[in-house]
Amino acid sequence: DADVRKDVRLPVSGTKNWQLLPQQGTIFSPRHSHATTVYKCPDNPSNQCLWLTGGYSDPHRSFDLRIENENSDVWYSKDAKKWNQAHLDGDFLQGVGNWDAKPGGFTAPWYARYGHSLNALDDEDGDGIADVMVLAGGNSPMPSNDVWLSTDGIRWYFDGYAEWSKRAYHSTAVFGGKLYILGGTPLTNSVWRGSLVKNRTREVGYTVKWTQMKDAPWTQRAGACAIAHSINDKNDGDDASLVNMTDEVMNNTLADTLFILGGLAGYSEDNPDYEGIRTRNDVWKTTDGESWQRVMTDTTMWAGRAFHGCTSWRSIPNSQPKMIIAGGGYMGTDGNREVRSLETYTDTWWSYNGSVWMKINRDEGSIYKDNLYSTNEWTEIMVVEGGRKVYRGKWGFSLEGFVTSQDLNGDGEIITELLPQEQIPALFLIGGKVEGFSMVSDTFVSKPGINCELDGITCGKKGTCGVVGCICNSSNFTGDYCNMDKNKSVNRQTSSATAAATYLAPMISIALLAFW
Numbered sequence: 001d002a003d004v005r006k007d008v009r010l011p012v013s014g015t016k017n018w019q020l021l022p023q024q025g026t027i028f029s030p031r032h033s034h035a036t037t038v039y040k041c042p043d044n045p046s047n048q049c050l051w052l053t054g055g056y057s058d059p060h061r062s063f064d065l066r067i068e069n070e071n072s073d074v075w076y077s078k079d080a081k082k083w084n085q086a087h088l089d090g091d092f093l094q095g096v097g098n099w100d101a102k103p104g105g106f107t108a109p110w111y112a113r114y115g116h117s118l119n120a121l122d123d124e125d126g127d128g129i130a131d132v133m134v135l136a137g138g139n140s141p142m143p144s145n146d147v148w149l150s151t152d153g154i155r156w157y158f159d160g161y162a163e164w165s166k167r168a169y170h171s172t173a174v175f176g177g178k179l180y181i182l183g184g185t186p187l188t189n190s191v192w193r194g195s196l197v198k199n200r201t202r203e204v205g206y207t208v209k210w211t212q213m214k215d216a217p218w219t220q221r222a223g224a225c226a227i228a229h230s231i232n233d234k235n236d237g238d239d240a241s242l243v244n245m246t247d248e249v250m251n252n253t254l255a256d257t258l259f260i261l262g263g264l265a266g267y268s269e270d271n272p273d274y275e276g277i278r279t280r281n282d283v284w285k286t287t288d289g290e291s292w293q294r295v296m297t298d299t300t301m302w303a304g305r306a307f308h309g310c311t312s313w314r315s316i317p318n319s320q321p322k323m324i325i326a327g328g329g330y331m332g333t334d335g336n337r338e339v340r341s342l343e344t345y346t347d348t349w350w351s352y353n354g355s356v357w358m359k360i361n362r363d364e365g366s367i368y369k370d371n372l373y374s375t376n377e378w379t380e381i382m383v384v385e386g387g388r389k390v391y392r393g394k395w396g397f398s399l400e401g402f403v404t405s406q407d408l409n410g411d412g413e414i415i416t417e418l419l420p421q422e423q424i425p426a427l428f429l430i431g432g433k434v435e436g437f438s439m440v441s442d443t444f445v446s447k448p449g450i451n452c453e454l455d456g457i458t459c460g461k462k463g464t465c466g467v468v469g470c471i472c473n474s475s476n477f478t479g480d481y482c483n484m485d486k487n488k489s490v491n492r493q494t495s496s497a498t499a500a501a502t503y504l505a506p507m508i509s510i511a512l513l514a515f516w
Contacts, residue, residue, distance in 0.1 A: 015449030032396025224263025278332025309399030344393025362456025397432025
């Protein structure tokens with residue numbers, strides 16, 4: 001069939017953006033709408049782990065033999081290759097959770113759920129070290145407002161019902177040392193701020209105190225993305241300068257701005273502002289949690305979406321972090337057009353400031369007769385018949401910034417204690433639902449192409465893709481993608497090549513050209 005795309009990568013790319021990680025041992029079941037975060041490991045609190053909780057999966061029997069789609073399990077991993085299922089303990093309380101589950105098993109004290117949130121939160125000492133994980137809300141199976149705390153990921157303690165209304169698919173971010181709860185379903189534009197305070201009367205040693213902020217001016221929404229991010233306020237345009245304030249965990253810039261991006265939004269039909277409920281592509285920011293400003297007005301950039309992944313990520317230590325969004329889908333009513341199920345996306349975008357966005361990957365075509373293509377490897381689906389690949393978008397996954405390891409100096413070993421540069425910042429795309437296919441439990445890790453590719457072109461065809469960014473072949477070109485001619489214009493981009501050279505100075509030069 002001439003309309004079926006052949007299993008050939010377009011030559012325009014030449015780099016790899018993502019790699020599927022091989023899984024070792026038991027792994028969580030395929031699911032979407034789970035919640036993840038980065039927090040200290042239970043066996044070695046000096047190390048960081050990826051944590052995954054809950055989510056929606058195929059029907060299965062719970063601990064009490066009921067058939068349900070929701071999950072009440074907890075998993076953690078040091079590398080996203082080997083996942084460990086936690087043996088759980090804590091507050092097994094009648095009326096608020098799985099009180100009749102056996103402590104020490106794989107069932108959490110909290111009800112099985114999806115569309116909830118999970119965040120690592122520091123207390124008021126401000127030392128930048130997260131003291132607890134906070135699990136909040138979600139469908140269990142109806143929207144909820146219960147809050148659970150854990151200091152080790154093993155023991156979970158009920159912190160009560162929050163003052164905010166029951167909700168699921170809300171957006172959360174830790175900003176200014178506080179946990180922000182934004183929107184959710186039933187659709188709302190409410191904003192709440194949670195502070196972690198010490199409480200010796202609680203077995204967990206902490207409690208979260210909630211403060212209601214002003215309702216936001218953005219349309220009531222759910223399935224949006226929230227990002228705590230640092231931008232350069234003095235140059236809040238299409239450039240951004242390096243900043244020096246960093247935290248101790250991931251070398252990320254301390255956030256000075258809170259963003260909310262997209263989501264499924266609208267008003268009730270009896271509201272005079274009703275214009276249908278559909279996914280949006282607006283971006284709003286605040287520096288105080290109450291005064292919001294819309295910052296992206298160009299609707300020709302990324303399309304309206306919900307249930308997408310997003311994060312603030314520093315691809316090169318000590319450089320300006322980027323906001324990353326990926327995937328998700330469109331649905332809703334817009335005039336005479338009505339889409340009742342998600343039409344997913346296969347794209348990835350980045351921005352320094354939320355107003356100007358760059359598309360990393362190349363995609364084209366449509367799913368009609370399998371004529372869709374994307375340079376995002378997480379979109380590739382192998383079809384057994386004929387052994388060909390098709391490309392599909394994904395939603396309900398989680399996107400986390402973490403680290404991956406690589407033998408940069410070629411000695412055959414990775415000794416991060418002696419050579420910390422061998423821990424490379426990376427993005428991890430975990431689980432989700434593939435359009436037209438099933439839920440998945442796979443994990444993809446970002447590769448050099450995500451720093452080098454711009455709409456499918458690698459380093460502007462004037463450089464080589466190194467471990468953490470483009471290395472320009474000519475001294476006449478600079479910028480993130482070697483696309484800035486020094487003789488014609490002043491560079492207004494933060495140069496990944498400059499930061500990469502500083503970061504990898506102790507490494508042998510050949511390692512810069514390695515694809516990991």
